[in-house]
Amino acid sequence: MDGVILLNKPKGVTSHDCVYKIRRLLKTKKVGHTGTLDPDATGVLPICIGKATKISSLLSGQSKEYETEISLGKSTTTEDQSGEVIRTLQVNPNLSIQDCEHTLKTYIGSITQIPPMYSAIKVNGKKLYEYAREGIEVERPAREVYIQSIDMLSKKINWYNNDDARFKFLVNCSSGTYVRTLCVDIGNSLGYPAHMSELKRTKVGDFSLSESITLDRLESIVNDGEKVPMISMANALDLPSITVSDEEATRYRHGQVLNYPKRVEGQSMFKVMSSEGDLIAIYKPHPSKHGEAKPFKVFQ
Known part of the structure; x- marks a missing residue:
């Protein structure tokens, strides 16, 4: 299986x-x-x-796509609703959904994030959330991520009280993006502490x-x-492919270094399919032998 x-x-x-x-x-x-x-x-x-x-x-x-709800007025230790509230601020009742939508659009493109303390990223061989549980805050390396699109889903701001104003948006982003942190940053741009109150991943690739x-x-x-x-x-991988004869398939199955196929020239990686439609291997350019390919993964 x-x-x-x-x-x-x-x-x-x-x-x-x-x-x-x-x-x-x-x-x-x-x-x-x-x-x-x-x-x-x-x-x-x-x-x-x-x-x-x-x-x-x-x-x-x-890339990933998420349907997200942001809550303005409260920040938490985990940047989502499971954490302890660490700051509150009354939200201006005159804040409009148009103001929020305008702020969302400023996040399209490359942005820099500092990963949350409650995350699985390792620093000095230890996961950040392990430090966080011990009450230790460590310096986290900033990372660049890419926001391909971000669209407002809510027609209006949903008010629960003066320190909890929520709206939903849809974001399509690169792998490694922390949507929790995105919500916090959006809140900061609007002038309020914020956290992510809901998250649903709607697409992966x-x-x-x-x-x-x-x-x-x-x-x-x-x-x-x-x-x-x-x-x-084979269908799970969005890669260019070549179909090979039984004789060629044996060479690929053995992980031999081979000439880079002209059909996929210029590609950073390609999948090799048998004449029966089975995935044999994934190959990539050889780092030192120009015009040749080496195996990335071979499936026996």
């Missing part, structure tokens, strides 16, 4: 919890996700099964939420002996 399951992660469970449950359901150890979703977040979580675990690093680097399956539905399918809905490794 090799391929990718598009899971619609429920709220209140970790990405690792989902991996653990699927391992038990499918009775296989080779299961891994392609990038964590916060426990309070929902939405698309691609899960790699079997040999597909070898391509998880390629899938995790894809070309995979959309409408294609995803819930854990409950997956469990029913397995228990009923039905075929598990899975995307093949």
Whole structure:
């Protein structure tokens, strides 16, 4: 069983919890996700099964789309609603949705973020959230991310009281973007402490939420002996491809250094397909041998 399951992660469970449950359901150890979703977040979580675990690093680097709700008036330790409130400020009742939309648009393009303390990024071999739980704040390296688009979803600001004004937006961003931090930064631009109050991942690369399956539905399918809905490794990878003969396939399967195919010249990576439509390998340019290609991953 090799391929990718598009899971619609429920709220209140970790990405690792989902991996653990699927391992038990499918009775296989080779299961891994392609990038964590916060426990309070929902939405698309691609899960790699079997040999597909070898391509998880390629899938995790894809762009993401999120439907997000921001809460103005309160900042928290975790930058989302699960943390302790550390600052409050009454929101001006004259703040308009147009003001908020204008501010959103200023974030399109390359932006610099400082990752939150409650994140899995490692500093000196230790995860930031481990420092945070010990009450230690460490210097975090700034990172550049890219916001491809950001669009207002709300027609008006939803007021819960004077220190909780919320609106929703849709953001399409590069891998590695912290939407929690984006919400905090947007709040700062509007002049208020802020946090992310809701997050739903609606796309990972070309995979959309409408294609995803819930854990409950997956469990029913397995228990009923039905075929598990899975995307093949070849279809999961958005890479240029070549189809090779049986003789060529043997050379690629053995991981030989070969001439870079003219059909994919100029590409940073390509997938090699057998005449039967199976994914044989992923190749990339050789670092020192001009015009030749070396294996990135080989699937025996």
